[in-house]
Amino acid sequence: xxxxxxxxxxxxxxxxxxxxxxxxxxLRKIEHENFKTVKTxxxxxxxxxxxxxxxxxxxxxxxxxxxxxxxxxxxxxxxGVLKAVNGVSxxxxxxxxxxxxxxxxxxxxxxxxxxxxxxxxxQGQIVEGSIRFRSEKLIPNGTEPMTKKIIDExxxxxxxxxxxKHGKQRTRPLYKKEERVVDIxxxxxxxxxxxxxxxxxxxxxxxxxxxxxxFTIGYQLDEVTLLHVPGATRADAKERSxxxxxxxGIAMPExxxxxxxxxxxxGMRQRVMIAIAIACNPKLIxxxxxxxxxxxxxxxxxxxxxxxxxxxxxxxxxxxxxxxxVIAEMADYVVVMYAGRVVEKGTVREIFKESAHPYTIGLQxxxxxxxxxxxxxxxxxxxVPNPINMPTTCYFRDRCDRCIKECDGNYPGMVQLSPTxxxxxxxxxxxxxxxx
Amino acid sequence: MNASHxxxxxxxxxxxxxxxxxKKYFPLNTNVFGKPASYLRAVDxxxxxxxxxxxxxxxxxxxxxxxxxxxxxMRLYDVTSGKVIFDGVDLATLSASQMRHLRPxxxxxxxxxxxxxxxxxPVGEIxxxxxxxxxxxxxxxxxxxxxxxxxxxxxPSHYFERYPHEFSGGQRQRICIARSLALKPSLIICDxxxxxxxxxxxxxxxxxxxxxxxxxxxxxxxISHDLSVVKHISDEVGVMYLGSMVEYAGTxxxxxxxxxxxxxxxxxxxxxxxxxVKMNHKILxxxxxxxxxxxxxxxxxxxxxxxxxxCKEKTPELREVAPGxxxxxxxxxxxxxSENKISGKPKxxxxxxxxxxxx
Numbered sequence: 001x002x003x004x005x006x007x008x009x010x011x012x013x014x015x016x017x018x019x020x021x022x023x024x025x026x027l028r029k030i031e032h033e034n035f036k037t038v039k040t041x042x043x044x045x046x047x048x049x050x051x052x053x054x055x056x057x058x059x060x061x062x063x064x065x066x067x068x069x070x071x072x073x074x075x076x077x078x079x080g081v082l083k084a085v086n087g088v089s090x091x092x093x094x095x096x097x098x099x100x101x102x103x104x105x106x107x108x109x110x111x112x113x114x115x116x117x118x119x120x121x122x123q124g125q126i127v128e129g130s131i132r133f134r135s136e137k138l139i140p141n142g143t144e145p146m147t148k149k150i151i152d153e154x155x156x157x158x159x160x161x162x163x164x165k166h167g168k169q170r171t172r173p174l175y176k177k178e179e180r181v182v183d184i185x186x187x188x189x190x191x192x193x194x195x196x197x198x199x200x201x202x203x204x205x206x207x208x209x210x211x212x213x214x215f216t217i218g219y220q221l222d223e224v225t226l227l228h229v230p231g232a233t234r235a236d237a238k239e240r241s242x243x244x245x246x247x248x249g250i251a252m253p254e255x256x257x258x259x260x261x262x263x264x265x266x267g268m269r270q271r272v273m274i275a276i277a278i279a280c281n282p283k284l285i286x287x288x289x290x291x292x293x294x295x296x297x298x299x300x301x302x303x304x305x306x307x308x309x310x311x312x313x314x315x316x317x318x319x320x321x322x323x324x325x326v327i328a329e330m331a332d333y334v335v336v337m338y339a340g341r342v343v344e345k346g347t348v349r350e351i352f353k354e355s356a357h358p359y360t361i362g363l364q365x366x367x368x369x370x371x372x373x374x375x376x377x378x379x380x381x382x383x384v385p386n387p388i389n390m391p392t393t394c395y396f397r398d399r400c401d402r403c404i405k406e407c408d409g410n411y412p413g414m415v416q417l418s419p420t421x422x423x424x425x426x427x428x429x430x431x432x433x434x435x436x
Numbered sequence: 437m438n439a440s441h442x443x444x445x446x447x448x449x450x451x452x453x454x455x456x457x458x459k460k461y462f463p464l465n466t467n468v469f470g471k472p473a474s475y476l477r478a479v480d481x482x483x484x485x486x487x488x489x490x491x492x493x494x495x496x497x498x499x500x501x502x503x504x505x506x507x508x509x510m511r512l513y514d515v516t517s518g519k520v521i522f523d524g525v526d527l528a529t530l531s532a533s534q535m536r537h538l539r540p541x542x543x544x545x546x547x548x549x550x551x552x553x554x555x556x557x558p559v560g561e562i563x564x565x566x567x568x569x570x571x572x573x574x575x576x577x578x579x580x581x582x583x584x585x586x587x588x589x590x591x592p593s594h595y596f597e598r599y600p601h602e603f604s605g606g607q608r609q610r611i612c613i614a615r616s617l618a619l620k621p622s623l624i625i626c627d628x629x630x631x632x633x634x635x636x637x638x639x640x641x642x643x644x645x646x647x648x649x650x651x652x653x654x655x656x657x658x659i660s661h662d663l664s665v666v667k668h669i670s671d672e673v674g675v676m677y678l679g680s681m682v683e684y685a686g687t688x689x690x691x692x693x694x695x696x697x698x699x700x701x702x703x704x705x706x707x708x709x710x711x712x713v714k715m716n717h718k719i720l721x722x723x724x725x726x727x728x729x730x731x732x733x734x735x736x737x738x739x740x741x742x743x744x745x746x747c748k749e750k751t752p753e754l755r756e757v758a759p760g761x762x763x764x765x766x767x768x769x770x771x772x773x774s775e776n777k778i779s780g781k782p783k784x785x786x787x788x789x790x791x792x793x794x795x
Contacts, residue, residue, distance in 0.1 A: 103634040265723040266498075295497040295661060297720045300705035304719055322635060325707030348711045366639035368668035370691060370706050371713070376646070377668065379639035383604055 086340035099331030207269035346421035458518035493670030543616035549608035606637035
C-alpha cells in the first residue's frame with residue numbers, strides 16, 4: 001500500500017484529514033500482527049493430506065449450486081486490515097444468472113476470486129465464513145480400449161484399435177461422477193485444482209491481457225481439455241476446441257485455432273476467452289466484467305452469446321458488472337454490494353422496480369438513460385469510506401439522504417421484504433418487527 | 437469571466453468552431469524514396485459546426501477516430517488537410533507561436549485522470565502553471581484566483597498543497613477540469629471525461645460540467661462512447677464510423693429518429709436499466725474494419741443489413757435530409773430508395789421511431 005507515503009505529505013494538515021496517520025511504532029505493530037496472522041493461515045492452507053471430513057458439508061437448499069455464507073476476505077496491508085469482503089451471503093441457484101453490482105472497490109471481484117481461491121496470497125486471506133459448492137468428484141471406474149475411426153478404400157468408416165509402440169492396445173481410464181458438497185473456503189489447494197476450470201470457470205475483464213501472446217489460440221484451448229478430461233488425446237482436444245470455437249460463433253474456427261491472440265480483435269478475443277471457459281461444460285461460469293473493455297455493438301454480441309450459451313449448457317452464470325443496464329437485461333437475481341457488504345438482494349424486478357435501499361435507488365437515478373430525459377442527474381454526494389477503519393454504523397450513512405436516528409446505531413441487519421427480497425437498512429426495521 | 441469577453445472583438449458569428457473537410461492521415465510505411473506509401477485514415481473528411489455555448493457530442497466505437505479528431509482540432513496533431521475555423525481564425529494555418537497564444541481559448545480534459553496529472557506537482561501548481569505562463573491574472577491576485585477556480589470546481593481550499601495521488605478518480609477529474617477552466621477558455625474538448633469513473637461519481641462530474649457551462653457560457657465538444665451520457669449532456673450529436681461522420685443532428689433527432697443504419701444499431705445495442713424494457717435486437721455482425729484498409733464505397737457496407745450495389749461502389753456524402761439533420765447514406769434519399777425498389781430490395785428502413793418496445 002502507498003498509504004505510508006500519503007501520510008507523510010499530509011503531515012502539515014492537522015485535524016480530520018489526519019485521522020489515518022500511522023506512526024512508525026504503530027506501523028511496526030501492524031506489520032508484526034499481520035505477519036503472525038498470515039503465517040498461521042498460510043500454514044493451515046498448505047497442509048498435506050487434509051482429511052476430507054474437514055471440507056465436506058451440506059447445502060442449505062439443494063437447488064443452489066453455490067452458497068456464500070458470511071464470507072470474510074481480508075487483506076493484511078501495512079496500513080491495517082482491509083476488509084474487502086465483510087460478511088457476504090447470497091446463493092446462486094441452478095441454471096440462473098446472478099448479477100453482482102457495485103462501484104469499483106466494493107468487493108465484487110474479490111468475492112468471485114474467493115470462490116476460485118485466487119485471492120492474492122499471502123496478504124489476501126479468507127478468514128471466516130464458507131463457500132459451499134456442489135461439486136462432482138471423478139472416481140476411477142475401470143478402463144476402456146481406445147479406438148479410432150478411419151475410412152478404408154471402399155469409403156466405409158471402420159473402427160480400428162489404437163496400438164502403442166510395442167503393438168499392445170492402448171486403453172483409456174473411465175471415471176464415474178460422485179456428487180458431494182465442498183466448502184471452498186476450507187479446501188486445500190491441491191483439491192481446488194480439480195474444480196477450477198472444470199466445474200467453475202472464469203471469464204476475465206480484459207481479453208487483451210488474459211490470453212498468452214506467445215501461444216496459439218489452439219494451444220491455449222487444448223490445454224483445458226488435456227488438463228481436465230482424463231485420458232484425452234491431442235486429437236480429442238483439438239476436436240473439442242474446434243467445436244467450442246464454433247459454439248461461440250466464430251466463423252472460421254480452423255483459422256482462429258492456429259492464430260495468435262494479437263491477430264484477433266477485442267470481440268474475437270473475448271469469444272475465445274468464453275470458449276476456453278466453457279470447454280469443460282462447467283456448472284458455473286463467473287463473468288467478471290466481461291464487456292467493460294468492449295464497444296457497445298460488440299457488447300451486445302457478447303451478451304447475446306452468453307444468454308444463448310446458458311440455455312445450451314444448462315450452467316449458472318455469476319455476472320459481475322457495474323453497468324446496471326447489462327444487469328437488467330441479463331440477470332435473474334441481483335446482489336447489490338457496497339463497501340464489502342451486501343446492501344440489497346432480490347430478483348431483478350424487485351431490485352429495479354421496488355428497490356428499497358437508498359444506495360440502490362441513488363445508483364439507478366445517477367445513471368443517465370437513453371430512453372428518458374432529466375435536467376439534472378441525481379448524484380450521491382461524497383465518496384466510498386476508507387476501507388481500512390470502517391465505521392461501526394451503516395457504511396452508507398454519510399452519503400445517505402434518508403438518514404433516521406437509528407442510523408447512528410450498529411450496522412443494520414438483513415431485513416426480509418419478500419421471500420426473495422432482502423435489504424440491509426434501518427428504514428425497514430419496523431417491517432421486520434411486523435413480520436416477527 | 438465576463439471581463440475577458442468585453443476585451444474581445446465583437447462576436448463574429450453564431451458559430452464558435454467550424455470544421456471543414458478535416459483530414460488527418462498517419463503515414464504507415466514508406467517506399468524506397470522515403471515517401472509514405474500508405475496511410476491510416478484516422479479522420480477522413482469530417483465537417484461540422486459548433487454554436488457558442490452549446491455542447492456537441494461525438495460518439496462512435498473505439499478506433500473510429502473521435503479522439504484523433506479532438507486532438508487535431510486542438511492542433512496537438514498537424515492537420516493533413518481541411519480547415520478548423522475557431523472564432524474566425526483558421527487554426528490549421530497558424531504557426532506554433534501563434535497557436536500558443538490562442539491555446540488558452542481551447543482547452544482539453546483527458547480521459548484518464550490517473551495519468552494526466554503530474555505526480556510531482558501539488559494541486560495548486562498543476563492548476564496554476566498555465567495561468568502563470570499565459571499571464572491570465574496579475575501576480576498579486578494569482579493565489580486568490582486559483583482558490584476561486586478550485587472553489588468553482590468543488591475542491592476545498594486545503595487541497596491547494598496536496599498531491600494528486602491523495603485523491604480518488606472523481607476528485608482528480610475535478611482537478612483536471614479546474615486546470616482547463618483556469619485559463620478562461622471558450623471551447624473545452626472533453627475526451628471521455630467520465631469513462632474511467634464510477635456511476636455515482638460520473639453523475640457528479642456531469643452535473644459539474646453542466647453547471648459550469650451555464651455559469652460561464654462555455655462550449656464543449658464532448659467525446660464519448662457512452663450514448664446515454666452523450667444524450668444527457670449534448671445539444672447536437674455527431675456519430676462517427678471509421679474516421680467519417682455518418683450522421684449529425686440535434687440530440688432529440690438522433691435519439692428519437694436515427695436515420696443511418698449504424699446509428700440505429702448503436703442505439704439498440706445500449707442496454708437499458710429496466711427489466712421490463714426488452715430490446716429489439718439489431719445486433720451488428722462482425723467487427724469494425726481496419727482504418728488502414730477501409731472498405732470501398734460506404735465504409736459501413738460490410739456490416740449493413742440494407743447494403744445495395746451502390747453502397748459498395750460510391751462513397752455517400754453527408755447531406756442535409758431535414759433541417760439540421762445530416763446523414764451520409766445512399767438509402768436515405770427518396771431517389772435512391774426508388775432505385776432500391778427496382779432492384780427488389782426491401783423498400784425502406786427510414787425512421788424507426790421507437791427502437792424499443794415496452795412489454
